[in-house]
Amino acid sequence: MTEKATFAGGCFWCMVKPFDQFDGIEKVVSGYIGGHVEQPTYEQVKSGTTGHLEAVEITFQPEVFPYEQLLEIFWQQIDPTDNGGQFQDRGEQYKAAIFVHNETQRTLAEQSKQELDASGRFTKPVVTEIRDASPFYEAEDYHQDFYKKSPDEYKEDRAKSGRDEFIDAVWEKAEV
Template sequence: MNQKATFAGGCFWCMVKPFDQWDGVHRVISGYTGGHLENPTYEDVKSGTSGHYEAVEITYDPNIISYDEILKLYWQQIDPTDDGGQFHDRGDQYRTAIFYHNDEQKECAEASKQALTESGKFMKPIVTQILPAARFYPAEDYHQDFYKKNEDEYKEDRAKSGRDEFINENWK
């Protein structure tokens, strides 16, 4: 039976492709979670007033790819020490968070965060939050699979964000 994993890692455009290309991942949806406004729009979330995170909801088959493998991939897409956003995207809506869907996911997320903390990989504290999954609102259609539908704009935005430089320096 398929399961869901939900992560916030800054701009959701940059969080789809890394997960979308793995066996066992059936779907990656860009959207919003964790806020107080029902049915938020991109403009609501971008304004920083809705309380939502930009996030991705991943549907996967745990018989093919484990939640631990997905967590490992997640950590390698973000700067887990930045509590003000991610790379050139600043604001609470771009902070990092793992949204767990059950107790097992919570335990796995906490253990992976602890392992990263103890690894000494980063000099600053790991600030990525681990939170219970809240209602997930899919983003507008034009945000879905953005890296496929708007390849040039995606590459340009990603290039100027500083994300790839950070990943290459810290995770490769």
């Protein structure tokens, strides 16, 4: 039996690989969630007018890879204190958020957020929103598995973003 988990963490290109390498993860899809336009395009979402966030939808086997582990990976990919986007990507469409699919996910997400906020790891409060999952729209095909299809562009974009420096500074050693 599988479940879905949906996380927005800035540019979705950078959010696929961290989840896409474990047993129990069946697929990681880039897409858009949380907006008011049906079937939005990348250009529409990028304009910041649809209300959507770039996100990844993960299909996983909870008995093999529990939701709690997905949350741990998620928190280590973002700056949870930044509500204006993530790293070089600014704007509503690049905000970080957890989209929960059921009450168990909500409870676990809220608990992990509270623990992270109380940990003292950050000097500012954790502001990442926990929201109800809404329709998820798959991004265009060229965005799927971008790190595999366009490895040089992926590495260049990721290097420019400042994400890895932040992750290294805050989490010491994190795999991406």
